[in-house]
Amino acid sequence: MTSNEPTALLQAMTRRRFLRWLLYSAAAASTCGVVAFAWMKRSPLDQVAVPVGQQSLSAAEYHLFRRAAAVLLPTEGRVFAPLAQIPVLENIDSMLALLAPAVRDELSIGLALFDHGALVSGWHGKRFVDLNNAQALDYFDRWATGNTIQRTLATVVKKMVYVAYWRDANTWPAIEFDGPVSDRWGLASLGNAPLPTDQEKRS
Amino acid sequence: MRIVTVPRDGVPVTDARAVASDAALGKQFSVQADVVVVGSGAGGSVVAYEMAKAGRKVLILEAGRYQPSANFTEHLGDTMTQIYTDQAGQINTTGDVIFVEGKCVGGSTVIGACVMQKPADAVLNRWASEYGLPDLAADKLAPTFDLVGEWQGVHVNEAHEINSTAHKVIQGCERMGYSWKPVQRNVKRCALTGHCLAGCPSDRKMSALVTHLPWATAHGARIFADTHVTRVLMKSGRATGVEAVVRDPDTGHIVSNMRVDASVVVVAGGSIQTPLLLQRSQVPDKSGQLGRNLAVQPFTQVIGKFKEPLYGFRGALVGVQVDEFVESHGYQFISGLAEPEQLMVQSEQGAGDEHIEYMKSYKHMAGLNVFALDEGRGTVEWKGGLLDGGKEIKWSPSRSEFNNIVHSTSLAARILFSAGAERVWLPTFQKLHADNVFDLDEQLKQVDYGINGIYTFRMNTFNSHGSARMGVDEYTSVVNPNGEVHGVSGLYVADASIIPEPMAVAPQWTVQVLAKYVSDKIQSRASSHFVS
Structure with missing residues (x-):
């Protein structure tokens, strides 16, 4: 044994103790983080039942789009068709049911990310579905100018809600869009075009 | 005989x-x-x-279904569900470009805008x-x-086939000194319904x-x-x-x-x-x-808002084309304002009150559709087995294609401003609009090429080849x-x-x-x- 060995042993023990302390601390912090995240990611809406008969929307997605529609389309007190009278969620459900399975799976992940993104993005500490109107609107606006993923997800949610609303003919009078006119105008069908004649001479 | x-x-x-x-x-x-x-x-x-x-x-x-003309409802959403490939959701792998295609007897000729x-x-x-x-x-x-x-009765649009949107484009071109001309279409006695993209129930469009x-x-x-x-x-x-x-x-x-x-x-x-x-x-x-x-001919739509109501969605869907830049740059612009539903897909309208205000302006809007020439670098590939496989479409703009889209969008916006637009909305994933031509370039500078140009401009393609x-x-x-x-x-x-x-x-x-x-x-x- 050399004179340096006790010091080295002590140093090693200290280092081991330090590493153990570090490990325990990290584990405790992680556990706290996971517990906090798990606590924050819960929403009172998780306990709220959704109408039966959804073809494609999960319960979480239903609540997400319901919240998004309320924020994106403040029709109350305006000339626009009241949101409650337009089957926005039913239309979204129908659209999603038509997606290819692979695309639908990716969309599910994206929607979950959009919902849970509010836990961290903006430090709201709660999911998008639990944000108040001003926070939710701000969330949309910030994501619309955020990074590529944020822009994409904000766009997807907005696009689906808006398409689902504006595809309904009851929304058109407010913007004076005429909608289908052929029947109203009594347009007669001209039928098939006559068979070409004399074509070979010129071709 | x-x-x-x-x-x-x-x-x-x-x-x-x-x-x-x-x-x-x-x-x-x-x-x-x-x-x-x-x-x-x-x-x-x-x-x-x-x-x-x-x-x-x-x-x-x-592969598609047979939809007799008599069954066309002039409702774009229903039509897309029935006779567009993937319900108008045929997309590239990055999901930011829609490849629009008819899937029905008659194919894309049934859902096209008659442009010849x-x-x-x-x-x-x-x-x-x-x-x-x-x-x-x-x-x-x-x-x-x-x-x-x-x-197919291809003819140059006559005066009654030039709607108010097209007139604004003409006005802008005249002020800018750009060449324009009426579009040629394959339509017989057009009834000016404006619903070309949903099929023509009265058989005036000379589709297959x-x-x-x-x-x-x-x-x-x-x-x-x-x-x-x-x-x-x-x-x-x-x-x-x-x-x-x-x-x-x-x-x-x-x-x-x-x-x-x-x-x-x-x-x-x-x-x-x-x-x-x-x-x-x-x-x-x-x-x-x-x-x-x-080649995809990336398509974007620039929307201008004018002081007076235009009802630009009425009349023939497409009226005039701006052909000033076809030979020099490979861009062309065609007048036309989308139906509300399609507008939601093609432009960014903000959220909440901002969206409501945007839609209140619908009757004041004119649309100018931008088609840019690309380099033909896209790919289509079948992945997997004969029956259980799927398609993979790849296309994202190169930096030069991206610059072309920026430039062509800028030109389209200038045409609308020259016609008197009070505001122009840009076809980007970011929420961008300009209220005058001086503001326009600053706004466009915010569109960064980013990761391979994906999720920058809201693009469709009607003309891939x-x-x-x-x-x-x-x-x-x-x-x-x-x-x-x-x-x-x-x-x-x-x-x-x-x-x-x-x-x-x-x-x-x-x-x-x-x-x-x-x-x-x-x-x-x-x-x-x-x-x-």
Whole structure:
């Protein structure tokens, strides 16, 4: 044994103790983080039942789009068709049911990310579905100018809600869009075009 | 002398329901034909007509459903669900570009905006000289362009077909000194409903549904709808027919399996479906170009808001085109304002009150549609097994293509400002608008190329082409100058896939002309293809 060995042993023990302390601390912090995240990611809406008969929307997605529609389309007190009278969620459900399975799976992940993104993005500490109107609107606006993923997800949610609303003919009078006119105008069908004649001479 | 009569309305079609109820066909059946045509759109319908007229026994197989004109509702959402490929959700792998395509009897001709444009003579002459395709020279094809155009009532928009949106574009161009002209369309006595993209219920649009398909069936051709061709059959370097499945269009369930034995197979599924079918069929591809060189003509829509109400959604959907930059830059602009639903897809409207204000302005809006020339770097690839595989479409703008889109968008916005627009919304994923021309460039600077240009501009493509290009050399092209796949006798392609390079105009007219050209080539080789 050399004179340096006790010091080295002590140093090693200290280092081991330090590493153990570090490990325990990290584990405790992680556990706290996971517990906090798990606590924050819960929403009172998780306990709220959704109408039966959804073809494609999960319960979480239903609540997400319901919240998004309320924020994106403040029709109350305006000339626009009241949101409650337009089957926005039913239309979204129908659209999603038509997606290819692979695309639908990716969309599910994206929607979950959009919902849970509010836990961290903006430090709201709660999911998008639990944000108040001003926070939710701000969330949309910030994501619309955020990074590529944020822009994409904000766009997807907005696009689906808006398409689902504006595809309904009851929304058109407010913007004076005429909608289908052929029947109203009594347009007669001209039928098939006559068979070409004399074509070979010129071709 | 045989009397050929065309029915007044509709086309005789055998669909999945008819197959299911025909006990004689059962779960598996086969049909014999001289020519089987895969796809019933711009290219397939012309080939079918030409071949049937020449006395060939023709079978047309269409993957989409048959939607008679009388069933069109002028409701875009419903129409997209019924007769657009993937319910108008056919997208690239990054999910930011929609490849719009008709999936019905008549194909994209049914849902198009009737725009009929010829490539410039210089373009056709370049195909002739640089690609070794002398028969495609401008003077050689001119009579066919005239003939095909005349059959479909192609005409220059008259004054009553220029709506208020188009008038704003004219005004802007006049002030900027840009060249413009009325669009040519294939429509007969247009009723100015503005619902072209949802099909024409009064049969004024001269789609294949009211022209080449009824003409072909009048000459004896037979059409199967709901029939998806899984692969081309080949033996000893020769096409011998196809295998297909007939599916219920509502449930997707297979109703029957079909086999067609034919002397000639003509694939005309368009620039996306055609390469996929040829790849599934494992046709020889010495060039490695099958499914490559896909040109997309990225399309964006710039919206301007004017002080006075325009009701720009009324009248003929497309009125005028700005042709100032076609030859110099490869851009063209076409007037047209989308229906509300489509507007939601094409532009960013903000959220909440901002969206409400945006939609309140709808009747004050004019739209200018921007089509930019791209470099043809897109790819289409079939991944996986014959029945359980799927398509993969790849296209994202290169930096120079991205710069072109920025530039063309800027020009379109300037035209609208020159016409008096108070605000212009930019077709970006970011929420961007400009209230004057000085603000415009600052706004556009915010659109960063980012990661390969994805999720920058909100782009669609209506005009993709070039994914099975024509050429002399089997090591650089997919089909030969006759339109026949290199190395497979009797297998032809007659659609936008064979266009040899990216072009800057709407391709329908060119596709129809090329389809007639391919038909003539098949006929010229009749003795080697047909027994009788």
